[in-house]
Amino acid sequence: MTHTHQHTHHSNSDHHPDNGHGGHQEPSDRGQAEILDLDAEVLAEHTASITASLPLTSEPRHIVDLGCGTGAGTFTLLERFSDAHVTAVDTSASHLQLLREKAYARGIQERVRTVQADLDNNDWPELGQPDLMWASASMHHMANPDRALRNVRELLAPGGLFAVVELAGVPRFLPAGAPESRPGLEERAHAATNQFHAEHVPHRGADWGPMLTTAGFTVEDERTLTVNIEGARSEAIGRYAYGILQRIRSVAAPALSPEDLAALDELLDTSSPNSLLRREDLAIRTERTVWAARRT
Template sequence: MTQAHQPQHHHTPAPHDPDGDAALAELLDLDAEVLAEQIADITAWLPLTAEPRRIVDLGCGTGAGTFALLDRFPGAHVTAVDTSSEHLERLREKARARGLADRVRTVRADLDEPAWPDLGSPELVWASASMHHMADPPRALRGVHDLVAPGGLFAVVELAGLPRFLPEDAPADRPGLEERCHAAADRFHAEHVPHRGADWGPMLTAAGFALEAERTVTVNIEAAGSGRAATIGRYALASLRRLRGAAAEALSAEDLAALDRLLGAGGPQSIAHRDDLVVRTERSLWAARRA
C-alpha cells in the first residue's frame, strides 16, 4: 500500500532527493497501479456494519486509497486530506478525469497542528502509510477518535518499508545489494521516522477505540508474464531511487556505484531492463471502532 508507500502522506524527505514532491507523486501513482488489486482487497476486508456515506482519507497522497474507497462504496463522498498541495491537485485532476469530482473534497492540512480543520463526522476514516509520520501519534489518534462518528470505523494501513524487487544474488557484481540498501535505510528511518513498523493495536486501544480486526497482506507479484513488466520496472526504479536517498550515506563506495548503475534509466544494467523482478512487500492492517 501506498500499496508508499510516503505527505501526511507526509513522507520524511530523504537526503539527496532533488525531485521532492514530483518524484514522490510518481512513486505513489505507480504503487497504486501495481498494487490496485491488493488495495481493493483491503477495502473489501473492512469490517463495516453499513456502507459509509462520508469517508475521510488522512494522508491521501495522490489518491490510491481515495479512489479505491470511491469504487468500493459508490454512494460515498471522500474528504481527502494531505499536507502537499501538489499531491492534492494531482488527485483533483484524476477525479475530474474519472468523472468523480463531485464525490471528492480535498483539504490541505498538517495533522501535527493542534487544531484540525472541519472534516465532518465520517463513518469511516482511512489512513494508509501516514500515521507513522505523525510527530505525536497518541495525540493524532485521539484526534481521529473525536473525528469519526460514534460506531464508525478507523482503518490504519501501514507498510514496513519500500518494496523489494531483486533476486538475492543480484546484481552479479554486488550480490545482496538491495538488502544492504534496506538495512541502511532502516537505520535512517529509525532516527527520522521512529513509529514506522509500530504495532498500532495498543495505541488505538489507548486512544479509546475498540480494536476489531488485524491482518497482514503479503504481496508477491512476478513481473514476467504479468503483462505489467514495464510498469513494475518503473515502479522498481522509482522505489530504489527513493531508497537511495535514505541509504546513500551509509553505503560503501562500491555498493553506491552498483546502485547507481541499477538506477541508470538508459544503462545496460538498469533495473528497468531486468526480466526477473518480483514485487515483494507487506501491508499491516488494523480496523478499530469508536464505541
C-alpha cells in the same frame, strides 16, 4: 480479533526510502507524486481487497482519507462504496491538485472534497463526522500519533470504523542473487538506511493495535497480508523499483562500500544493459498490516 495471513498475487496492482504522505526528505512533491501514482497502480487490486474485507456494519456515506497523497485510497474507496463521498486530506497542495484532476477526469468530482492540512497540528480542520476513516502509509509520519488517534476518535461517528494500513518497510524487488556483481546489494542498501529511518520516521513499523486501544478504539480486526507480485506481469514494477531505489541511494550512499555504490548506480543507469528498467526478474515483495478499529 482475528489474525489472517493471506498471500496475494496481482497483475497490475497503495507506504522513498519511505513514500508516505508526510513529506519526509522527498526531493520534490513531483517526484513523490510519481512514486505514489506507481504505488497505486501496482497495488491497486491489493488495496481493493483490503477495502472489501473491512468489518463494516453498514455502507459508509462519508469517508475521510487521512494523508491521501495523490488519491490511491480515495479512488479505491469511491469505487468500492458507490454512494459515498470522500474528504481527502493531505499537507501537499500539489498532491491535492492532482487528485482533483483525476476526480474530474473520472467524472466524480462532486463526490470528492479536498482539504489541505498539517495533521501534526492539534487543531484539525472541519472534516464532518465520517462513518469511515482511512489512513494508508500515513500514520507513521505523525509527530504525535497518540494525539492524532484521539483526534480521529473524536471525529468519527459513534460506531464508525478507522482503518490503518501500513507497509512493513520498503518493498524489495531484486532476487536474492542479484545483481550478479554484488549479490545481496538490495538488503545492504536497506540496512544502510536504518539509522535515517530511526531518526526521521520513528513510528514506521509500529504496532498500532495497542495505541488504538489506548486512544479508546476497539480493534476488531488485524491482519497481515503478504504481497508478492511478479514484475513480468506489469511494466510499472520496473519504474516503481527504479523510483524507490533511487531514493534509497540518496540516503544509503554514505554507508555503502564503493563497490556496492557502483553496482547500485549501474542498476539506476537507464542506459546500462543491467538497468532495473531492463530486468525481467523483478518482483514486489513486502507485507501490509491492516488494523480495523471501531469507535465505541
